[in-house]
Amino acid sequence: MAKAAKSSKKSQSADKNRLKPEKEERVTVKELARDERTHKITGVIFLLLGLFLTIAFASYLFTWKVDQDKVLGGGSILFPEEGVKTANLMGNLGAWVSHQFFYNGFGLASFLVCTLFFVVGANLVFAKRIFSVWRNVRYLLAGIVYFSVALAFISKGSFFPWGGEFGKLISNWLSVTLGVVGTAALLLVIGAAYMIWRFNPVFNVPKIPKKKAAEAGAKLTIDDDVLLDEEAEQPEEIIVPKGRTKKIVQPLIDTPPVHDLQLTTKSLNDEMDLPAHTNE
Known part of the structure; x- marks a missing residue:
């Protein structure tokens, strides 16, 4: 009897171990939202939505x-009758959403809306901050309003929206x-401001290469020399004042008489009363 009781206890304990249910792990919403797989799945969905809208x-x-x-019939195109089909590559849904x-x-x-889906999707799939979402949201809101x-304004009278x-x-x-003129001026100013804010271009004064600068300097010096030569060749203009002028009289200067300084022997003897020498 004792052996039978022991064997029955062992069999009951073995059955309890075999039939023991497995514990199910409880997953909370926070854990599910923080799960890396959830981020990747959401990122893929965003990328597909961006691709769908682009096409x-x-x-x-x-x-x-x-x-x-x-599509002017409204959402009824999503549940159309037989034979109603649009030409859009994404079907009736794509035609209605695009409209x-x-x-x-x-x-x-x-089209700027598509960029937001690609930005969010890429960040979620690669689990990195490849693009700044909030910065792109600012660019999207400002750009979609301005370009619209x-x-x-530019395409007034056109049938295409x-x-x-x-x-x-x-x-x-x-x-x-x-x-019209005021609106055009306002749009030009806002457009320039948006481009500077979005791309931050660098404005530089164009630099002249050294060779060109040297050639330009040499040309300037040559031109200056030519001008100086031309000014030197030109006679000075005598400016005669008009009106009453005082006449300047130069003083008279006695000029000495001009004598013939060529003296001969005879004239010299006559002056000095000397006898003339004769050659004997």
Whole structure:
């Protein structure tokens, strides 16, 4: 009996060890958000969204006329009847999204939205700060507003929504408030300020090479010498004053008479009353 009881206890303990359920690890939302795999998956999704928008926007530039009557119906194109198909490379969804960004939004400036998806996606996939997200957000907001208004102002009367509905409204308001010339001047100033803020170009005074500078200096010295020679060759102009002038009378100077200093022997004897010597 004792042996049977011991064997039964051993069998029960063995069964308990075999049937013991495994412990499930509880994953919290914070841990899931901090997980590296979650970041990579999110980054891949952002990159795919950026690629999707880029292809859809580029296709819209060529297919907007064909798909316009279909996308004007609103979101019903996402659940179309049989036979309703758009020409956009990204299908009905791509045509509808592109129409919202271009026609009802910011026009050609909508391409800047794609850059934000690529920036965020690259940072998440590589787990590094390759690009500054907040700096790109600032550039995106300023650029999408400026280029939308500028393109709408330049392309007035065009059927293609270069600046979108947003740019069209702001451009019309500025034209009424500041006039056409004032709006153009304002857009030029803001555009130059945006480019300097975005790219920070370096402005340098062009430097003349040493050889060219030496040649220019030699040419200047030659020209100066020629001018001096020409001035020396020119006679001095005598300026005669007009009006009453005092006449300067020079004093008379007695000039001594001119005598013939060539004396002969005869004349010398006559002067001194000496007898003439004769040659005997």
